[in-house]
Amino acid sequence: MKGLLAMFEFDQIPFAAEFAENPEPRCPxxxxxxxxxxxxxxxxEELNRGLSSFKEELMTDSMSVKRVELAVVSFGPVQATSDxxxxxxxxxxMLTASGNTPMGAAIEKAVAMLEDRxxxxxxxxxxxxxxxxxxxxxxxxxxxxxxAASLVREGEAAKSFMFFAVGVENAxxxxxxxxxxxxxxxxxxxxxxxxxSWLSNSLNSVSHSTPGDQIRLENPASPEGWALI
Amino acid sequence: MKRADRxxxxxxxxxxxxxxxxxxxxxxxxxxxxxxxxVAKIYHKPLPKEKQxxxxxxVRLKTERLLRFTVWPVEVLRDSGRRVIGFxxxxxxxxxxxxxYGPKTRLTEFAQAGYPFLVHTAANLARxxxxxxxxxxxxxxxxxxxxxxxDQATILxxxxxxxxxxxxxxxxxxxxxxxMYMPPELQGVTSFRGMVRTRNHDNFGLxxxxxxxxxxxRHPFAGKYSGQGExxxxxxxxxxxxxxxxxxxxxxxxxxxxxxxLQLLPPAVQALFLxxxxxxxxxxxxxxxxxVSALQEMGGTLVPCAANAWHHYPAHAGSCPWCAMxxxxxxxxxxxxxxxxxxxAGAAQAGAGSSSxxxxxxxxxxxxxxxxxxxxxxxxxxxLPEPSSLQPQLSAPVTAYLRRKRWRGALSLLSLASGAxxxxxxxxxxILTVGVLAxxxxxxxxxxxxxxxxxxxxxxxxxxxxxxxxxxxxxYIEASGHGAFSAKLQELEQARRDYxxxxxxxxxxxxxxxGRQRAVQLQSYLRRQRIDQAQLDGxxxxxxxxxxxxxxxxxxEVETHRLARVPGFGPANTRMLLAWRDRIERRFTxxxxxxRVPAAEVLAVERAVEARTRELERRLSAGAAELMRISSxxxxxxxxxxxxxxxxxxxxxxxxxDLKVL
Numbered sequence: 001m002k003g004l005l006a007m008f009e010f011d012q013i014p015f016a017a018e019f020a021e022n023p024e025p026r027c028p029x030x031x032x033x034x035x036x037x038x039x040x041x042x043x044x045e046e047l048n049r050g051l052s053s054f055k056e057e058l059m060t061d062s063m064s065v066k067r068v069e070l071a072v073v074s075f076g077p078v079q080a081t082s083d084x085x086x087x088x089x090x091x092x093x094m095l096t097a098s099g100n101t102p103m104g105a106a107i108e109k110a111v112a113m114l115e116d117r118x119x120x121x122x123x124x125x126x127x128x129x130x131x132x133x134x135x136x137x138x139x140x141x142x143x144x145x146x147x148a149a150s151l152v153r154e155g156e157a158a159k160s161f162m163f164f165a166v167g168v169e170n171a172x173x174x175x176x177x178x179x180x181x182x183x184x185x186x187x188x189x190x191x192x193x194x195x196x197s198w199l200s201n202s203l204n205s206v207s208h209s210t211p212g213d214q215i216r217l218e219n220p221a222s223p224e225g226w227a228l229i
Numbered sequence: 230m231k232r233a234d235r236x237x238x239x240x241x242x243x244x245x246x247x248x249x250x251x252x253x254x255x256x257x258x259x260x261x262x263x264x265x266x267x268v269a270k271i272y273h274k275p276l277p278k279e280k281q282x283x284x285x286x287x288v289r290l291k292t293e294r295l296l297r298f299t300v301w302p303v304e305v306l307r308d309s310g311r312r313v314i315g316f317x318x319x320x321x322x323x324x325x326x327x328x329x330y331g332p333k334t335r336l337t338e339f340a341q342a343g344y345p346f347l348v349h350t351a352a353n354l355a356r357x358x359x360x361x362x363x364x365x366x367x368x369x370x371x372x373x374x375x376x377x378x379x380d381q382a383t384i385l386x387x388x389x390x391x392x393x394x395x396x397x398x399x400x401x402x403x404x405x406x407x408x409m410y411m412p413p414e415l416q417g418v419t420s421f422r423g424m425v426r427t428r429n430h431d432n433f434g435l436x437x438x439x440x441x442x443x444x445x446x447r448h449p450f451a452g453k454y455s456g457q458g459e460x461x462x463x464x465x466x467x468x469x470x471x472x473x474x475x476x477x478x479x480x481x482x483x484x485x486x487x488x489x490x491l492q493l494l495p496p497a498v499q500a501l502f503l504x505x506x507x508x509x510x511x512x513x514x515x516x517x518x519x520x521v522s523a524l525q526e527m528g529g530t531l532v533p534c535a536a537n538a539w540h541h542y543p544a545h546a547g548s549c550p551w552c553a554m555x556x557x558x559x560x561x562x563x564x565x566x567x568x569x570x571x572x573x574a575g576a577a578q579a580g581a582g583s584s585s586x587x588x589x590x591x592x593x594x595x596x597x598x599x600x601x602x603x604x605x606x607x608x609x610x611x612x613l614p615e616p617s618s619l620q621p622q623l624s625a626p627v628t629a630y631l632r633r634k635r636w637r638g639a640l641s642l643l644s645l646a647s648g649a650x651x652x653x654x655x656x657x658x659x660i661l662t663v664g665v666l667a668x669x670x671x672x673x674x675x676x677x678x679x680x681x682x683x684x685x686x687x688x689x690x691x692x693x694x695x696x697x698x699x700x701x702x703x704x705y706i707e708a709s710g711h712g713a714f715s716a717k718l719q720e721l722e723q724a725r726r727d728y729x730x731x732x733x734x735x736x737x738x739x740x741x742x743x744g745r746q747r748a749v750q751l752q753s754y755l756r757r758q759r760i761d762q763a764q765l766d767g768x769x770x771x772x773x774x775x776x777x778x779x780x781x782x783x784x785x786e787v788e789t790h791r792l793a794r795v796p797g798f799g800p801a802n803t804r805m806l807l808a809w810r811d812r813i814e815r816r817f818t819x820x821x822x823x824x825r826v827p828a829a830e831v832l833a834v835e836r837a838v839e840a841r842t843r844e845l846e847r848r849l850s851a852g853a854a855e856l857m858r859i860s861s862x863x864x865x866x867x868x869x870x871x872x873x874x875x876x877x878x879x880x881x882x883x884x885x886x887d888l889k890v891l
Contacts, residue, residue, distance in 0.1 A: 004493060004547040016487045017840075020560030021333040023446045023485070025409075025462070045780070063373070066331060088829060125453045125472065125485025127462045208374075209407075 015120050018086075024066040025127035027206050028084055028117050029199075030110045033095060034137035034168075036076035040097040043138060043168060043190055050192030051092035057200035058087035064200070067129075067207035071113060075106035084117050103137060104145035107179070111151045114161055129206055131161040134199065135180075136187075140172035149179045156181045166195065166227065185220060185227035194226035236271075238317060239288060239304040244269060256315060264317075269306060270390075271315035280390075281313035283401040287394055288316065295364055298357035299386040316390070323377035323385055326354075326438065331446040332562045337832055339380070343563055344541040344551075348528045349382040351442040355520035357384045358435050362517055365395035367426045369403030371410045371434030393426045400425070408463045409448065410434040413511065416467040432514040436505030439520060443498075444489050445554075445562055449473060449506060453483040471506035487558035493546040495530055497523045537566035556843065565839040592846040594728060600853035601721055607714060607863040613702050613874050621882035623890060630683050631890070637672055644669040684891040691884035698881050701874045708866035714859050721852040728845045731838060738834045739826065746824035754817050755810070758784035765809060768802060784810045 033047065051072075058064045070090045072081040076099035082090060114131050121128045133152075155161045165176045165184035176184035187195060202217045220227040236244045246269060247260030256272040276284075287302045295301045302316035328338040329350060335342055354376060361368055368375075370391045377385045393403040404421050411418075412433035418424070440449040452472025454460035460470070465482070472482040473491040484490065491499055501515040501523055515523075527543065534540030534549035540563055542549050551562050623631070648665035651658055727734070760782055761773050768776075779795045780786060787810040792803045 004545065005550055005553060016558035017560035019485070020445065020487050020554065020558035020562065022331055023448070023451070023488075024327075024331060025448075025451070042780070062325060062328065062334075066327070066334070123453065123486070125447075125451055125483070125488070127448070127451045 015124060019124040019126050022066050022086065023126060024063075025129060026069050026121060027067050027129035027131070027203060028069045028071070028114060029132040029134060029203060030071045030073060030113060032106050032110050032133060032135040032137075033072060033074045033081075034076065034101060034103070034135075034139060035074040035095045035097050036099055036101040036139055036142075037097055038101075038139050038170070039076075039168075044095055044097045046190040046192045047136070048092070048095055050196040051095075053193055054196035054200055055087055055090050055092055057197060058090075058203065061200075061204045061207070063207045064204045068203045069117075071117075073106055073110050073113070075102050076100055078102050078106045078109050080109070080113065084113075100142040101137065101139045102143040103135075103139075103141035103179075104143045104148040107133070107135070107145070107148035108151060111148075111155060111161075118160075129209075130159060132203070133161055133163045135163070135165045135176075136168060136195075137165070137176070138168035138171050140175050145175065145179060152179055153181055183229055185229065188226055188228060191226040195220070198226060235309050236314070237307050237309075239306075244306060244317075246271075261317065266320060267303065267317045268320050269315055269317055271306065276313055279401070283394060284313050284316050284390060286396040286399070286401065287390065290364070290394065290396055292364060294360045298360045298384060299389050301389050318389070321377055321385055321387065323379035323383075325374050326350075326376040326378050326384075326442075327373040327446070329378050330438075330441045332560065336561060336564065336836075337828055339378075340564065341380075342382075343539050345528060345531050346382050347442045348524055348531065350378055350384065351439045352521055352524035352528065353382055353384045354438055354442070355435060355517045355524060357386055358431060359517035359521060361386070361392065362428045362431065367393040367403065367428060368431050368434070369393045369421075369426045370405045370407070371431065371438070372407040373410075376438070402426070408466075410437050411463075411466070412514075413467050413469060413508075416463050428516065429512065429514055432516055433505060435517060435520065436502060436514065439524070440502060443494065444473075447485060447488050449502070452477065452485055454481055455483065456481040469506070469508040471503075474503055474506065487554055487560070489550055489554065493543060493550050495523075495527050495543055495545050498527050537563070539564040539566065559840060559843075561836050561839060565835065565842075592850065594725070594849065597849050597852070598725060601718075601849070601856060604853055604856040604860060607711060607860045608709070608867070613705060613871075613878070616698065616878045616882040616885065619878060619882040621879065621886045624687070624883050624887050626683060627687065627887045627890065630679060633679070637675075641669050641672045644672065680891060684888065687884055687887045687891060691881065691888055694877060694881040694884055698874075698877045701870060701877050705867065705870035705874050708863060708870045711863075714856065714863060717852075717856055717859055721849065721856070724845050724848050724852070728842070728849065731842055731845075734841065735834060735838045738837065739831070742826040742830055742834065743824070746826055747819050750819060750824050751814070751817055752785060755785035755813065756783045758813050760784070760787075760806075763809060765805065767805065772798070772802070784813050 031051075035044065039047070055070075058068055058070075065087050067086075069084045069086055070082065071084045072093055073079070074081045074093070074095055076097070081093040081095070110133050114133070118128065118131070120126075152163045156163060162182070163180050164182060165180040166187055167173050167176055167184055168187045168190070171186070173184055173186060198218065198220050205217075219225060221229045236246075238244050245262040247262050250258045250260060250268060252258075256270050259269045259271065261267055261269050284302055285305055288305050291301050291303055296303070296319060300318040300321050302318050304317040305313055306315040306317060308314050324338055328334040329342060329347070339346070357376075358368065368386065370388065375387045377387060379385070391403055391405055394401040402421070402423065403426050406415065406418075406421055408416060410433075412430050415421075415430060437449060441447065448462055449471055450462050450465035452460075452465070452470070454465075454470075460482075464470075465472070468480070470480045470482045471477060473484050473488075477483065491502065494502075501519060504510040505514045530544045531541040532544045534542065534552060536549065536552055540549050540551045542551060554560075555562055644665050648662050648669060651665060652662040655661065760768075760776060761770075763784075765773075775795060775797070776782070779791065781791055781795065787806050789803065789807065792798055792806060
């Protein structure tokens with residue numbers, strides 16, 4: 001029987017290490033974070049603090065830590081601050097505020113990153129949940145956002161992702177309403193900690209479900225929630 | 230739960246709760262005062278009559294065998310109104326099964342678990358199913374959180390109150406289930422309420438979990454789908470697209486890259502998986518007992534890997550699949566070979582001779598390095614033949630020209646002589662004289678033109694050849710250079726140094742992690758030092774309030790650039806605050822217990838060290854061959870350049886000689 005193994009090819013496979021060590025289905029989640037100048041001071045600090053507690057909360061759930069994958073795209077200027085990784089591999093970035101609000105380009109980048117990631121999953125035979133895009137902004141786009149808006153509409157219609165928009169302080173809720181098909185939420189004050197706590201709970205319930213299941217999310221706009229509709 | 234109520238156990242004892250151990254959607258689990266061997270599950274909401282009856286029935290139906298494999302209800306708990314509000318069950322131990330089958334968590338949570346442990350656990354899982362089935366019940370809600378594994382590879386099933394329980398002719402149903410682990414016939418079912426669950430349904434889920442245990446956490450229906458659109462696991466289950474079977478490609482499925490091929494398992498186990506997942510056999514999937522005997526037998530066929538003491542594999546496979554899979558994916562499936570083992574094995578081999586690999590495919594640096602050193606250095610550049618030192622012959626056109634030139638010389642002399650003869654002897658025929666002389670001149674002219682053309686042509690050839698000569702001799706010197714060879718050798722020398730210093734590398738990485746722990750601890754220490762409570766002469770409450778307004782409330786925020794933004798805060802005050810921070814920072818002592826680097830991060834370092842080790846081994850093992858390739862490449866290019874140089878030199882010397890005679 002010697003040499004049975006030789007019948008099989010084990011060529012070097014890109015990206016395979018993470019999936020060999022952890023073949024659980026993945027729930028990718030992109031945080032699209034506004035780091036334009038208007039976020040300076042307390043908002044960006046609260047956001048940074050929220051991000052580190054987000055990681056901690058996801059780490060406490062033994063399923064989320066294997067199934068949730070986080071990526072961060074910050075905009076002003078648009079850059080992928082962290083690429084997809086499970087919470088244990090996620091090191092919350094220290095965001096600093098500067099520049100304008102190229103929200104349209106940021107959304108397009110996020111959609112493209114999701115497509116790439118899904119292809120990596122498919123190539124590696126990894127099942128996945130419907131991805132999340134979570135946009136947090138305190139302003140209005142300074143670039144052309146029409147294409148981004150149609151990408152969001154198409155993606156939502158095809159169920160290729162869920163797009164959530166959260167407005168902070170003086171965010172242009174009107175534009176957010178035109179981009180997102182789900183009603184955008186308005187953050188109460190600077191309750192980023194509560195927002196991320198809600199997000200990690202929601203991702204926890206997703207990661208305990210089966211890919212494709214409908215998940216009932218806790219209403220963030222309840223009186224004790226962190227958001228207003 | 231209403232704590233005010235008196236809660237009475239089935240044996241009539243008052244039950245006092247201790248700490249809450251866990252909280253789920255349905256109920257909470259508490260410690261019980263004075264009874265460390267049991268815990269209490271209390272439901273959040275009042276139970277319907279049916280569920281109360283189910284719990285009472287379960288307590289009646291408890292058997293020793295069930296209690297070996299499950300946390301079966303042992304006593305009913307009632308409130309003062311005699312309503313069932315929960316039950317006592319044995320205390321759980323172990324960890325969720327997904328922490329064992331997923332390699333990443335296995336390395337931290339079950340660090341000692343090798344493949345025999347996984348096979349053993351799989352057999353025990355089948356034993357647990359057999360126990361439940363043989364008592365007439367069905368597990369129903371099969372999922373990754375409901376099976377606990379102890380460090381002895383034994384299984385305990387949780388959430389028994391969701392089982393389908395048979396009590397005489399009365400059947401209590403199971404209303405839940407996770408689609409990922411459900412058989413095809415239950416895919417798409419929206420409610421399990423009132424549905425009869427069968428052992429054959431369970432046997433599908435059992436096979437899925439055994440598969441995940443034996444296949445490094447891979448789900449049998451998660452594969453590479455080559456068709457259009459998405460292929461979620463439930464759809465794959467519904468459509469019988471088992472990714473590893475012989476007919477999988479007909480179903481457009483392929484096993485994920487870097488996964489264990491089904492054929493490497495003993496044939497009996499392969500056959501059971503095929504039967505469990507195929508459409509033809511869906512009514513007679515292997516039952517728990519069949520799995521028990523097949524897995525038990527499989528446990529006996531496992532052999533150790535020569536390269537890594539943590540690797541065991543079915544003898545049937547022929548060689549270690551884990552080594553191959555780890556090398557292909559770069560992931561770690563089991564613990565890496567202990568470095569002590571590697572070093573001593575390497576040292577033992579060093580004297581043994583030239584073989585670079587032992588029978589198990591291990592790596593031995595001294596042997597590999599010996600091979601690298603034995604690769605001969607390519608020969609240096611010889612001196613090329615100088616064109617001027619050659620003894621060339623004239624080229625054919627020039628020789629021909631010279632021959633023609635001699636004839637022409639003779640002819641022109643002849644025509645000159647005959648011209649003179651005509652003029653002397655036949656003065657009346659001066660026209661003839663002119664003609665003969667003109668012919669002579671024409672011949673001279675033609676000869677001059679032929680020579681010029683030839684000279685021009687040769688001069689051009691000569692300069693072209695001179696350019697080519699320079700170019701080819703440069704190429705020859707380049708080809709003979711050891712640049713590539715020495716660069717590769719240097720790279721290998723570096724790899725060897727790195728390989729010998731893997732321990733140092735690891736220590737450095739760990740030091741870095743410790744440094745980070747220290748920094749984190751220092752940060753939180755500084756954050757605890759509040760400005761409003763500090764002794765700071767000259768900085769009154771007003772100033773402190775201003776600082777707070779700018780987010781400077783603790784020593785952590787005392788930084789020059791932050792203070793610079795506070796209006797009215799001068800250099801003297803800034804200096805004082807910074808000095809205060811310095812004093813505090815000097816008082817800080819690191820608590821090594823609190824600041825221990827988390828096990829997962831240490832493991833990440835080990836993984837990185839292992840990856841680095843493999844990469845260095847790969848590079849070093851390939852080193853000799855690559856040096857050889859570079860060396861023979863140099864030789865080939867050198868010879869080609871030499872051949873070309875020889876020809877060019879000859880041609881150039883000839884062209885120069887031609888020019889000289891023309």
